[in-house]
Amino acid sequence: MTDGIDQTLSNSIVDHVPDDAPCAQEIGFDMPDRYNASEILFGNLGAGRADKVAIYTAAGNTSYGELCARAAQCGNALRSLGLRRGDRVLLLLNDTASYPATFFGAVRAGFVPMLINTLSPKDLIGFYLQDSAAPVAVVDAEYAALFDRETVAGTQLHTLVMLNGEVAVESPVKVLGGDQWFAQFPCELDAAPTSRDDMAFWMYSSGSTGRPKGIVHLQHDMAYTADSFGRHILGIEESDICFSVPKIFFAYGFGNSITFPFSVGASTILLAGRPEPGAVLDLIERFKPTLFFGLPTLYNALLHHPRIETADLSSVRLSLSAAEVLSQDIFNDWKRRFGLEIVEGLGSTEVLHIYLSNTRERRKTGTAGKRVPGYELRLTTPEGQPVAQGEEGVMWIRGHSNAPCYWNRPDKTAQTMRETGWIWTGDRLVEDADGFFTFVGRVDDLIKVSGQWIYPVEIELCLSDHPAVRECAVLGLELPDRRMTTKAFVILRDGHAASETLTRELQDHVKSKLLPHKYPRLIEYRSELPKTGTGKIDRQKLRSAPLVT
Template sequence: MKSYNAVSWLLDRNVEAGRGDKLAYTDTVFELTYRGLQQQSCRVANMLRRLGVRREERVAMIMLDTVDFPAVFLGAMRAGIVPVPLNTLLTSEQYAYVLADCRARVLFVSEALYPVVKDIVGRMPDLDCVVVSGANAFGHKLLADELARESDQFETVATHEDEPAFWLYSSGSTGMPKGVRHLHGNLAATAETYASQVLGIREDDICLSAAKLFFAYGLGNALTFPLSVGATTILNSERPTPALMFKLLNRYNPTIFYGVPTLFAAMLHDESLRHEKAGSALRICTSAGEALPESVGNAWKARFGVDILDGVGSTELLHIFLSNVPGDIKYGSSGRPVPGYQVRLVNEAGQDVPDGEVGEMLVHAPSAGEGYWNQRHKSRSTFEGYWTRTGDKYVRDGEGRYTFCGRSDDMFKVSGIWVSPFEVESALITHPSVLEAAVVPEADPEGLLKPKAYVVLRPSVDRSTLHEALKEHVKQKIGPWKYPRWIEVVDSLPKTATGKIQRFKLREGASQ
């Protein structure tokens, strides 16, 4: 059986190709060349071996996007140990749930995030030690001190491409997160398909991702893809606000900017930044997490002169499997299947639906995870042989383009006709008063489901006649039966850390 370790392909190959002195990462404070990253990953591998962590055991990462993240992630995989990056915005009890679920032997945590877990680490029976990235160890081990003790040489473990490499926990847009087990071969699968054949990433690219490394989208953007070609990546440990993103665009002149729809919209609509001229070096942008509204894509192109490649991916499939491509972009659609991926749309009986009809998307993917940890029933209902059930509803047009309709559990029928929350939301945000919108079903007095909208308004909007104006606006845009019967103005919408609207929380609120 031929051995394959993803770290050899992603990292060591660059040093062997003569890129050892090239900048791999900067986090605005520290820098790592490709050789420096290779050495740090070897030190991490040696440290984990000294701590007694064995092959295929898990180590958890609650780490901000600094140069320490790729060093720990790659170092663990180099040793055949499974890193588990976790959402940095969870609560203490959510961390307790995930740490117990994955049975992590070691927890790597950024200094700024340690206060969230300080009261739970002592009650994790499988956790042997905590290693803090930063200056204060809080009585635990300090990452810098531990690595200083180790050699920068390590014989990479001869893993297999089908061996567990890392886990990612789903973002929880529909409930509690689930641990998805990914394999050593999955990283190259995403790089050789989407990154190479759609994005066209190059060695001379400078990459900036708003999505964080713990998220499948961000992991591809800021680790798999740039390392696959020897590019340079800018890491940002802070919250990706429009002001900060413009600052980083100005300072580093990235050529690829990976964003999410809510951020693109916010960057366009922040009045204090409307004269901002950043982004002159950009050659392409990408969007995922949720479907990009047509109005946002067109406005971004008009403002910055560069396209956004809107696509769809998932934690289960690791990155984007359906995308628009350079030179063939239709805003409002998610494009066509990425080369190497196959897509089906099926009805409730599992039969393929014709063009123009809504169906649930199934994907045949080289990057699919091997299942959920400790959730056999959910694994069997999602990973169906070669096909993965995404839970997304789509419609395909005659040109083979796919348009997002909503999550399977978000869709509902009005007068016997399917209504897509995303379609109603997209219509609402084209109104000049609306910044964001989310739509869920609500029962009317007769018990029939109708759309209810939650909207975030732009500043200084007159609300006196707004509700009726918005209803009429939607009727004119997409049809009289789809308009929201109820509209509630809110300050913000519940979202995951990756920008996905958590409609299930709105549904729970509407039903109470």
């Protein structure tokens, strides 16, 4: 391993996916030992695409030549701070051209960017800094206030770089105005001599069952997803324009917005801020994407927007969905309005993108699809025994984009990254006679709401800390359109009365203590909760009660 890479990672790579595994042979994946993932972007210069638009945004467009120059300036600037090879760089950025420029600049210079959810509260930011030992953070100015003395205390952060504006920040570390600071550095940068199996970047899990886990991805992982999903499912070409509403810090959005378009010299549309349906429709009509990536919650919101009947999506050749189960109603309504069949898939951050997918030619609504070329999979009992076709089993996945480990979490690594390169997903699925897989649920009761994992017990513990709550239970419930939601059943303490004001207060309490997406969407107040014979809350009886919204 290169200098500066911790021994924790070096040990974990010993049992990574073998080069001769059938998954790599199937798609003809062949990667030299010396490789740097920044070639996904910089390779476009050698292909003669310097003047082609790489990124469309409402604020202006960026060519491949301009993007590579910005990335080189960023990498040179980070090197000037005295970072070592393999040092982590925390990124807390909106989806603008600054994101891929900073990401690829850090990778090209031999550093390891960490893609962080922009909704993360201060407590989590402090945890990310502690866990990663990141000496530098590059953030949009609107998030700079999160890095105050309390957040930074006890971490190794020494420099905060602000992009896209400047604000006054009281921080114990050096604060630099990145846009002007980067501009001082050269627009060319040779790639660090990294190995294909060196760390390239991290993403963090949602932390649904405890503190988030740092998911380590290697230099060759992006190229592998480009060869598997990008080439075999999307059929992406240089002429395509991608628009991913899911953000770059999500693995799904990262592949859609960065990996796939840049790997073939296509273009991408980036939307900063909240993906309001009106803003999404504006960008579609303005920039004419050919590949549109969403999730069921987004498609449902678009279908109910006042402009949907006049919206022009004629440029789109393929609509894709992941992260939640797509209902037949949403599929039918989208097809009725635009003549487009939504292609559904299933993936994970640990695998970096989608490994089960429908296609336009072979699909079954409500299923996650078939195996994506380049991945091996199997279903087993919880004890690891194979299950027969048609029987429910836990999904295992192997492919060269699999993360080799969770950072500094050997217990969780041993639980998930099993055997030789296999990942135990914890997802329960059933395979039918045609090879289509249907998602059934989670082994650990995790549920997905708006594309993000939620652990109901975590919300229960948080609600129980509120002075108005005597007892509560939180369940994941399926809505009529097959989307999942969270509902809290709450018994109040004496002196507190149910009201809309209290409901908002409880929801805000969860948002402030956990990530905002974990708040209970529905709250029902009760005088008692059903109990089993052993005195435990009867969750099955609660789940079978009529859904009151």
